[in-house]
Amino acid sequence: MKFSKNILCIGAGYVGGPTMAIIALKCPSYKVTVVDVNEERIGRWNSDDLPIYEPGLLDAVRAARGKNLFFSTAIPEGIRAADIIFVSVNTPTKTFGLGAGMASDLQYWEKTAHQIVTYSEKPKIIVEKSTLPVRTAEAMERILSENKKNIHFEVVSNPEFLAEGSAVNDLLEPDRVLIGSQQTESGFKAAREIAAIYAHWVPIEKIITTNLWSAELSKLVANAFLAQRISSINAISALCEKTDADVAEISFAVGSDTRIGFEFINASIGFGGSCFKKDILNLVYICRSYGLNEVADYWEKVVKMNDYQQERFVKKIIKEMFNTIVAKKIVLLGFAFKANTGDTRESPGIYLAKKLLEERAALVICDPQALENARKDLAGLEGEVVYEPDPYRATQAAQAIAVITEWDVFKKLDFEKIFAGMRKPAFVFDGRNILDHRRLFQIGFNVFPLGKPSLTHF
Numbered sequence: 499m500k501f502s503k504n505i506l507c508i509g510a511g512y513v514g515g516p517t518m519a520i521i522a523l524k525c526p527s528y529k530v531t532v533v534d535v536n537e538e539r540i541g542r543w544n545s546d547d548l549p550i551y552e553p554g555l556l557d558a559v560r561a562a563r564g565k566n567l568f569f570s571t572a573i574p575e576g577i578r579a580a581d582i583i584f585v586s587v588n589t590p591t592k593t594f595g596l597g598a599g600m601a602s603d604l605q606y607w608e609k610t611a612h613q614i615v616t617y618s619e620k621p622k623i624i625v626e627k628s629t630l631p632v633r634t635a636e637a638m639e640r641i642l643s644e645n646k647k648n649i650h651f652e653v654v655s656n657p658e659f660l661a662e663g664s665a666v667n668d669l670l671e672p673d674r675v676l677i678g679s680q681q682t683e684s685g686f687k688a689a690r691e692i693a694a695i696y697a698h699w700v701p702i703e704k705i706i707t708t709n710l711w712s713a714e715l716s717k718l719v720a721n722a723f724l725a726q727r728i729s730s731i732n733a734i735s736a737l738c739e740k741t742d743a744d745v746a747e748i749s750f751a752v753g754s755d756t757r758i759g760f761e762f763i764n765a766s767i768g769f770g771g772s773c774f775k776k777d778i779l780n781l782v783y784i785c786r787s788y789g790l791n792e793v794a795d796y797w798e799k800v801v802k803m804n805d806y807q808q809e810r811f812v813k814k815i816i817k818e819m820f821n822t823i824v825a826k827k828i829v830l831l832g833f834a835f836k837a838n839t840g841d842t843r844e845s846p847g848i849y850l851a852k853k854l855l856e857e858r859a860a861l862v863i864c865d866p867q868a869l870e871n872a873r874k875d876l877a878g879l880e881g882e883v884v885y886e887p888d889p890y891r892a893t894q895a896a897q898a899i900a901v902i903t904e905w906d907v908f909k910k911l912d913f914e915k916i917f918a919g920m921r922k923p924a925f926v927f928d929g930r931n932i933l934d935h936r937r938l939f940q941i942g943f944n945v946f947p948l949g950k951p952s953l954t955h956f
């Protein structure tokens with residue numbers, strides 16, 4: 499079949515894979531190829547055992563794969579054939595040198611830019627899909643324009659706002675699609691071309707065009723705002739525990755104000771995921787590099803409050819279990835950083851597991867999708883860790899349950915049966931406030947929710 503356009507995506511991760519699957523599904527006249535250096539990942543994208551778990555993703559991939567959606571490791575060939583290249587490689591926090599622990603590590607992104615220059619034989623639109631520091635496109639343009647072939651590359655920013663766990667739905671019905679371009683004739687033309695892809699299924703009024711720098715910065719700001727709301731309610735949860743106010747009642751009362759709303763104001767053990775922390779720290783680093791220390795300090799507190807919330811949770815477990823958890827069997831219900839994903843990057847579960855192991859607890863990790871990643875995260879740590887997908891087996895002879903991830907299956911468990919199999923006194927530490935605390939208390943558990951009065955039999 500002759501396709502009207504060749505789209506390439508470099509980086510077959512949580513963003514590249516789902517985004518391209520939906521573009522392929524909605525634009526049958528485009529050939530969409532996703533390439534990656536990771537052969538195992540590409541192998542899994544070509545199988546029914548996808549490398550990531552997202553509700554609805556396998557169906558979407560199956561519907562387009564082999565027709566107009568292809569996964570491959572042939573990067574040079576992919577670059578040569580492409581009219582449009584989405585760059586969706588990872589941009590983690592730098593772990594070394596200048597800006598370590600704060601700035602974005604742009605080595606994968608820069609390598610991609612050099613590969614594009616090396617293998618291109620015709621003009622292309624280069625789309626920044628990865629989350630990048632503001633003004634990265636300037637550097638991208640410089641690298642791309644240093645080619646002796648006189649090829650024009652137009653750089654466009656199209657940050658991705660999907661949330662893991664609902665990625666397919668978010669891609670099918672996005673709140674908005676953001677496209678930033680240079681404010682030049684060729685910049686506007688490129689933005690129109692990218693908008694035309696999304697216009698296959700996204701209402702035109704939801705496609706926002708801006709200048710390049712606003713698009714790059716909007717992504718960092720969106721994540722900072724979302725994380726800030728979580729840290730704000732978590733800060734209040736600590737005060738609730740001192741005053742016997744109930745943080746869920748506060749969330750409802752405060753969120754009922756339509757100016758505030760209910761999203762992202764549920765108290766929890768804290769945010770995780772590969773993006774929030776890294777994007778805020780990157781924002782902080784950028785602000786400092788412009789001498790905006792007050793602005794940097796303001797946003798840095800969002801991350802510090804998140805660390806504090808996780809520390810508080812661990813300390814509470816230790817304190818309430820009589821200040822020792824040596825050899826006590828503690829079950830982490832959930833390990834993914836949120837429900838409906840197997841992703842554990844920056845999950846509060848990692849921090850919690852490490853701390854509990856340091857205290858020599860015997861850990862059982864129970865998660866419907868994240869055990870494979872949990873094993874990798876905790877590999878090499880000293881201590882006893884058992885990975886058990888079945889919550890009933892996991893909790894046998896356990897002394898405490900700590901809820902880490904808000905999976906629906908955990909809400910529906912038969913806690914009478916679980917209680918019967920546990921050692922007494924039995925504890926529940928609900929790091930997501932998803933369980934029916936009064937009912938658990940009636941069954942016999944000692945219950946420690948977040949930001950609410952505890953319910954104990956002592």
Ligand SMILES: NC(=O)c1ccc[n+]([C@@H]2O[C@H](COP(=O)([O-])OP(=O)(O)OC[C@H]3O[C@@H](n4cnc5c(N)ncnc54)[C@H](O)[C@@H]3O)[C@@H](O)[C@H]2O)c1
Nearest residue numbers: 509510511512513534535536586587588589606628629658
């Ligand atoms: N995960 C999310 O929910 C999410 C949401 C919005 C934006 N983002 C941003 O999107 C970007 C990608 O995130 P992700 O979660 O998909 O990362 P990821 O680690 O899952 O995937 C990135 C992929 O890029 C590949 N890669 C790296 N260098 C390469 C190269 N030179 N050539 C080919 N492949 C290469 C890696 O092998 C990896 O498979 C990041 O900037 C992230 O901040 C992520």
